[in-house]
Amino acid sequence: MNRRHWIAGMAGLAALAGLPLSRAADAAFPLQKSRKAWAALLPPASYRVLFEEATEAPGSSPLNDEKRAGTFVCAACFLPLFSSASKYDSGTGWPSFWQPLPDAVGTKTDFRLILPRTEYHCARCGGHQGHVFDDGPRPTGKRYCNNGVALNFVPEGEPLPALRS
Numbered sequence: 001m002n003r004r005h006w007i008a009g010m011a012g013l014a015a016l017a018g019l020p021l022s023r024a025a026d027a028a029f030p031l032q033k034s035r036k037a038w039a040a041l042l043p044p045a046s047y048r049v050l051f052e053e054a055t056e057a058p059g060s061s062p063l064n065d066e067k068r069a070g071t072f073v074c075a076a077c078f079l080p081l082f083s084s085a086s087k088y089d090s091g092t093g094w095p096s097f098w099q100p101l102p103d104a105v106g107t108k109t110d111f112r113l114i115l116p117r118t119e120y121h122c123a124r125c126g127g128h129q130g131h132v133f134d135d136g137p138r139p140t141g142k143r144y145c146n147n148g149v150a151l152n153f154v155p156e157g158e159p160l161p162a163l164r165s
Contacts, residue, residue, distance in 0.1 A: 029126040031077050031165070038076060041164070046075045046149045050127035053112070053119075058093025061148020066095070069156040075149065077125040078161040081105060082144070082151075090136070090143055095151065097144040098136045105129065105144075120144065124163070 039047045048054035063072070072082040072095070081104045082097045090096035103123060110119035110131065118132045129150045136143035154160050 029122075029124060031125040031163075033125070042076060043149070049147045049150045050074075050076050050122075050125075050129075053128045056094075056147045056149050060093075061095060063095045063148040063151060063153060064089075064093065066153050068153075070158070071154045071156075071160060072097075072146075072151045073154060073160065074122040074125060074127055074129070075152050076127040077122060077164045078152070079104060079122055079124040079163060080160060081122065081129065082146075084153075084156075088137055090145065092143075092145055094130065095146045095148050096136070097146065098138075098140045098142055100144060107132065 033041075035051055038051050042050065045054075045056065049056060066084070066087070068084065070084050071080045072084070072087070073080050080101055082100055086097045086099045088096055088098060100120075105120045106123045106126075107118050107120045110117045119128065120130060120132050121128050127150060128147075130144060130146040133143045133145060134141060152161070
């Protein structure tokens with residue numbers, strides 16, 4: 001049995017056991033749109049990450065090097081998710097934060113790689129942002145490892161975009 005067969009078998013067992021394998025989109029979120037409507041609004045890479053739980057290549061996001069003061073908002077609905085004050089260089093190749101803004105993200109357990117991970121998503125539209133790990137800096141010890149294409153950056157002093165409806 002090769003690794004691919006083992007992983008597929010374990011995913012099948014998890015599905016039979018009723019464990020959640022897919023995104024938080026099955027839950028009700030305040031902003032509801034069809035997948036087709038989101039796909040029409042977003043660039044393809046952002047859509048794939050936000051609503052199909054894809055992952056962008058490490059080191060590919062210009063937001064990795066963003067050092068200005070400002071706010072990082074969900075690329076789908078524009079909900080503010082992170083302050084630049086909580087951004088840090090985790091060395092992973094993805095924009096990382098040690099804390100989201102209050103009530104900005106929700107979490108669920110993700111079994112897509114068999115071992116459980118904590119996935120987080122926009123609390124308003126359910127768009128997948130990334131995963132949170134317990135290896136971040138003080139004061140929280142958390143690393144919110146975000147896909148850059150799931151975020152937009154708004155520099156301090158510029159108005160935040162109106163929430164998408």
